[in-house]
Amino acid sequence: MDAGVLRALVELAEPSGAGWAVPLNQEEVGMYVQVSKATVQRTVRRLRGAGLVGKTGRGSLPVPCLPCLAEAQKYGQGVRGCRGDRGCAVRLRRDTEYR
């Protein structure tokens, strides 16, 4: 998991529907962080496995719960996402930060 990619996703995510989304495709994220698209893909795959990002859409990457993604950035790989659960403890704790 690439720390720079993870940091960029947390920085770039913006509110979208019930959750958040990064309004860039993986190639653009790679350009932003200055890593290869393969590095972005690898990190996104890991994050998806942990429920921290959704399925890549057309030019954007859904983030079901930004507080959980930020938590993963802080504490590393062990963190598993809530997949957008409204009752997410991390989200409730950090709600004011992300309004």
Ligand SMILES: [Zn+2]
């Ligand atoms: Zn969460």
